[in-house]
Amino acid sequence: MKVLVPVKRVIDFNIKPRVKADGTGVETAGVKMSMNPFDEIAVEEAVRLKEKGIATEVVAVSVGVQQAQDTLRTAMAMGADRAILVLTDVAVEPLGVAKILRALVAKESPDLVLLGKQAIDDDMNATGQMLAGLLGWAQGTFASRIEIADGKATVTREIDGGLETLTLTLPAIVTADLRLNEPRYASLPNIMKARKKPLETIAPADLGVDVTPRLTIVSVAEPPARQQGITVESAADLVARLRNEAKVI
C-alpha cells in the first residue's frame, strides 16, 4: 500500500519565536527552520511500515515556499521514496492544505495519509480531520499506536481521560501524536541518497485549488508578561507566603 505523508516547514521547536515589532506576525527571517516535530514522527511511522513490508511506497508532500524542499529532502533522507512540493508563497490554512491534499489523493490513490497531529507554528490541529472530512474517509487522530492488517488500521488514540482504541476501514487518515515513535536521525549516506530521489514541484492552481485564506490576521501581540517572582529561602517561608501573601492555600 501507498502512504502519503504531509510535512510542514516550521520554526525549529527549540527556538523561542519573537513577535514582529509591527504586530503583523512572528519573525521568521534568519530563524532556524525545521520539519514540524509531529511530521517527523509521521514520516518515521510510514518508513517503519515500509520496513515491515506493509507499505510499498512513501510519498512526502509539503505545501509552502521553495525552501520547503529542504524539509522534503529530510523526509526522503529518513526513508520517504519521493516528494511533491506544492509551491506557494501564501501561508495556506488547514482548509486550503486539506483541499490540496484531497487533489493529490485523487492523483496518487494512497491507502493511508499519515499527518502530524498539529503544526507547532499555527497550532491548528485541524488538517488531518479536515482532509478526512473532505474525502469521506475514516480518521484516527492523536495516534500513539498504529497496526495495519486485513484492510483495517487499529489506532490507539491519546484522549483527555486516557487512551481509546478504534479500527478504521482503509483508506484512512491518521494523525501522529508524540508517543507514536521516536524518529530516527538521517545518516549521512541517506542524506546523500535523498538528493537523488525524485522531487516534483507543482502549483496549487495546477490542482485547481484556491488557497485564499479565510482568516485575516488582525494583529499579533506578545502575551502579557508575568511579574518577576522571588526566590524563597525555605519550605516554611514558601508555605507562609502561599498562605499570607498569595492566599492560595
Place this chain on the structure above:
Amino acid sequence: MAVLVFLDHESGIIRQASRSAVTAARALGEVHALVTGDASVAEAAARIDGVAKVLRAAGAAAAHELAEPLAAVIADLAPAYTHIVAASGASGKNVLPRAAALLDVQPIPDVVSIVDADNFVRPIYAGSALATVRSSDAKKVLTVRASSFDPAPAEGGAAPIEQVTVPDGPALSAFVSIALSQSERPELESARVIVSGGRGMQNEENFKLLNPLADRLGAAIGASRAAVDAGFVPNDYQVGQTGKIVAPELYIAVGISGAIQHLAGMKDSKIIVAINKDPEAPIFQVADYGLVGDLFDILPQVEAALDKAG
C-alpha cells in the same frame, strides 16, 4: 440565530470544559447543546444554566463520540446556527475540524477571547504570541480554551430535549476499547491546585512522592512530557502545548525545567511555584515563588511546614 455547542462527556459526565464552552457561546447568542450518549447525559445538559435547548444524537452511530457520524450530524444542523462551538479537548478537536471541512469553513481553534461575532483571539507558537483573527466564513466553527472561560453552572437550567437523527452513512470507524486512568483526585482542567512533576522525579516510584503533597492540598497531579514519555505517569497527565492547558489558583512545578512547550500549558496559572535544583532553569522566569534545591529534600520539608501551619 442561535449557537450550537457540542458538549463532550466522559463516562456519562459532561466535562467541566464543555460548560466553559457554554459560557463562551453565550457571548454569541442563544445556546443549543448537542450531546450524545444516554438520556441521563441529555438531562444533565438540560440543567446547565444558559442552555436553551438540548439536541440528543442517540443510538449506536453516535456512541463514543466517533468523528465521522458526529461531524455529519453537526453539518446537518449547521444551517440553523451562526457559530458552532466546542471545548478545546480531545473530542472537540477531533470532531469540529471535520465538521468545518464539510461546511467549507476554516475552523478557529483554542479561542481564548471572543472580541465579537467575527473576531477571535487565539494563541499561536505554543502561546509565544496571541493572534487576533477575523473570519470571513459565513459560519464560524471554533473550539475554546476552558481555562479562559468560567464554567456555566451545572444546575439552573430546564431546557427541552429533542432527538436528532444521525445521517446514514457507511461505518468508517469502530470503537474497540477505552482505558481511562483511574484517580480519586480532581480533574486537571478543573483543579484549584495542581502539583506537577517532571524528569527530575527520576522514576515511577519516586513520582509517587508527589502524592502526600497533593493529598494535603487537595490537588490534581500533572506532569511534563518528559515524565510521561519516561513512563512515570499515563499520557493524560501531560500539561503543555500538546497536553492539557490549565490555569489553577496554584501550580507547583517539581523537577520541571520549564520548556516553552510546558509553559504553554500552565503559564496562565494564578500563582506558580517552582522547585528545582538548577537556579538557571527557565521555570523560575515564570514562577512567583522559586525554591532552589534538591526536590527530595524539599518535598518533605514543604509537607512538614503545611502540617505545622495546620
